[in-house]
Amino acid sequence: MFFQELWQLLKKDLKVELRRKTSISGVLLYLVSSIFVLYFTFTGAANSIGAATWSALFWILMLFGAMNAMATSFYETGERNQYYYCVASPTTIILAKAVYNILLMLLLAAIGYAFYILLMGNKVESSAVFVLAVFLASAGFSTFLTLVSAISAKSSRSPFLIAVLGFPTIIPMIMLVIKISKNAIAGLALENSMKEVLVLVAINIISLTLSYLLFPYLWRS
């Protein structure tokens, strides 16, 4: 029953997205044009930026991309949504949104990463560790920001609030991700970033659990 409901809601979100293509194309446009800006700025000198700048720019792109993609998660409160949300329980709604946002963010991150490497070159020695960092960060950003956007959607100044609430709370995750990517750029094996990876996974699980526990209270209001 639960999984059936989850699957239905997920399918609904996917269908709406495929029909409208607003958030995917919007965020992709943002990512691609930002990467082009970077490319033109550093053009002709592929090695003109150091590895630290390379990784900083990449994570800034990812962070703002995630912000853009998640900001509208609960924005559309049309009558049809009201109907959907009447028949489904709030815990399934938030889990479906979180799963949908994770999938969306993974897709965006994969395309963004590929395009970034294509234009800006690859500075990472151990790519597998970096890809793991991108994977964990995408999952983490999306679960975290799903709850934040659910909170901010309930206020009158929602797009402004998601940045205010989201940026400070996401910094712990960013610090871990930057540490892992530093290790990956230096070519260190996964064993050296195991502690950070585990803490990142723990934060992911905590934020998912919190969403599950807290969303019903948001939903009732």
Add this chain to the structure above:
Amino acid sequence: MKLASQTWFRALTIALLLYTVLAGMLFDVPRLPILNESIRALYFHVPMWFGMVIILLLSVIHSIRYLSGFDIKNDVLATQYANVGILYGVLGLLTGMLWANYTWGTPWHGDPKQTTAAIAVLIYLAYSVLRGSIEDGDRKARIAAVYNIFAFAAMIPLLFILPRLTSSMHPGSGGNPGFNAYDLDSKMRMVFYPSVIAFTALGIWIASLYTRLQFARNSFEENNQQ
């Protein structure tokens, strides 16, 4: 809240604060290189962080209690505790910067504990921004309670896990000697623990006063409307 209106609680708080200031300034402290007399800052800097974490814990407990019963009293208490927590965080940063200026050379050293503590304060400042941006009373209380629980969960790794993963100039991390190495004669504990209790109690007192003020305002407005 009832606790803070008891006379013995207030008397004890004042007595402990006086004791902290006097004993902290006058008692004998270990002579250590670089630290010298500035080691006395321990009595005023570290209790700010202990106090902040305890008071924010109280705040989150009241938020959870609000969500389980929707008693507006718990919401007001949670807000005031969070405000005192922010105040203690800012004071902790300022005292730390003052201390760092004399022992590390610069007020802002980029020490992991310093940066993560600053971010923890930012997380709670966002809490007050959130409260300010919702008009409706019940909805505000509910959403703020949800964010408060979320913020506390985000703060725990920031203060207790992340600084331990990197080297820090604070005692007890990155191969530096722990806190215990500084007070081998255990005399400093005689001042430090009372200081933690005194500042935490002071925070609870401040929060209870603001809570009463808020209630007075609420009932005043209600009476005026009628």
